[in-house]
Amino acid sequence: MEIFKEIKPLRAYLKRQRVAGKSVGLVPTMGALHDGHLSLLKASQAESNVTVCSIFVNPTQFNNPSDLVNYPRTFDKDVEILKANRCDVLFCPNEAEMYGIGSIVRFDFGDLDKVLEGQFRPGHFSGVALAVSKLFNIVSPDSAYFGQKDYQQFLIVERLQQDLKFDVRLRCVPIHREKDGLAMSSRNLRLSSPQRKSANAFYQALQLAKKQLLAGIDINAVKDQLRAKFKAMEDVKLEYFELADRSNLKPLKDVTNANQSVLLIAGYVGEIRLIDNLLLSDED
Ligand code: AMP
Numbered sequence: 001m002e003i004f005k006e007i008k009p010l011r012a013y014l015k016r017q018r019v020a021g022k023s024v025g026l027v028p029t030m031g032a033l034h035d036g037h038l039s040l041l042k043a044s045q046a047e048s049n050v051t052v053c054s055i056f057v058n059p060t061q062f063n064n065p066s067d068l069v070n071y072p073r074t075f076d077k078d079v080e081i082l083k084a085n086r087c088d089v090l091f092c093p094n095e096a097e098m099y100g101i102g103s104i105v106r107f108d109f110g111d112l113d114k115v116l117e118g119q120f121r122p123g124h125f126s127g128v129a130l131a132v133s134k135l136f137n138i139v140s141p142d143s144a145y146f147g148q149k150d151y152q153q154f155l156i157v158e159r160l161q162q163d164l165k166f167d168v169r170l171r172c173v174p175i176h177r178e179k180d181g182l183a184m185s186s187r188n189l190r191l192s193s194p195q196r197k198s199a200n201a202f203y204q205a206l207q208l209a210k211k212q213l214l215a216g217i218d219i220n221a222v223k224d225q226l227r228a229k230f231k232a233m234e235d236v237k238l239e240y241f242e243l244a245d246r247s248n249l250k251p252l253k254d255v256t257n258a259n260q261s262v263l264l265i266a267g268y269v270g271e272i273r274l275i276d277n278l279l280l281s282d283e284d
Contacts, residue, residue: 001083003090007138010091014050014139022049026141026168028132031055032072032186033081036176040145041085043173052089052139053082056098061127067273072189091139103130109156115249116264117152117275120239125156132157136166143169149176149183151264151277152249175277177203183276195269198236202265205229205241206278209263213255214280219243230267237268246279255280 004010014024025048027040037053044051055078062068075092082090107129112118118125136144146154154172161170176184181203182196191199205226212222223241230238243252246262255261258280266275 001087001090005092006097017050023142024048025051026139026144027053028135029055030057031078032074033078034184036184038085039176040173041087043171044145047143050088052091053087054091054135056093058131060130061124063121063123072186098134109159128153129160136168141168143171145171145173148172148174187272190272199269199274201236202274202276206263206265210278219253235270239266241265
């Protein structure tokens with residue numbers, strides 16, 4: 001595996017690959033790699049000749065300073081995982097390489113970054129869009145792979161690509177889950193073992209809500225019941241739970257079209273913030 005910390009030699013390397021007719025897939029991550037990240041890597045490897053995985057804990061997307069400080073960093077292990085999974089290139093810049101003297105560009109995605117994650121994490125998606133734009137410009141990938149786990153992020157990146165005409169094909173890879181249904185996440189590493197058990201509440205809530213909604217139960221009744229359930233749990237706090245339109249995240253009052261609906265949830269287990277979502281048309 002080729003490892004680059006700097007932009008210039010990475011660009012030179014990728015130019016040689018492209019001249020040789022090779023396509024490039026990009027998998028942006030913040031490290032602390034798990035099997036969810038690996039499903040993105042595999043999707044890229046299936047479609048691209050050269051797969052670039054980036055590891056960069058992007059400071060501008062953290063609205064909470066302690067979340068940034070405590071974000072899991074397992075760099076040496078990540079390198080081993082990527083090598084074992086035949087990743088071609090690792091791009092792991094430091095903050096100075098990515099931001100230099102800093103960035104003054106800010107993004108505004110209209111309604112799309114004001115709801116759900118955007119409402120509870122002001123500035124988060126502007127930071128995401130900044131880092132993703134930088135990566136698109138540095139790597140110029142043919143395809144870029146993102147997880148459905150961060151559903152709203154995928155819609156933001158789609159909008160970014162459409163508005164700025166990035167010549168990249170975007171792929172959304174389904175959520176990889178633990179056996180009990182918990183969505184894999186780097187932040188899960190921070191959960192104590194009792195917290196790990198409680199964390200399952202989010203997926204259970206999504207599943208139950210989906211069942212109820214498809215059985216015709218009113219969304220407000222479903223929400224009330226969920227809120228009451230979370231209130232009764234000591235170590236888990238619900239931040240939001242919403243039924244929304246898949247393409248613009250506008251809240252829905254009922255499920256008229258399961259193929260167009262998504263359930264999204266976020267909350268805390270102790271200090272650790274977790275998110276999850278479920279497409280109403282999914283099997284699970
Ligand atoms: P992160 O390192 O958390 O920023 O995630 C990097 C990429 O991996 C993002 O596009 C995430 O949506 C994706 N990802 C994270 N967790 C999962 C998962 N459990 N299943 C699929 N993709 C994931």
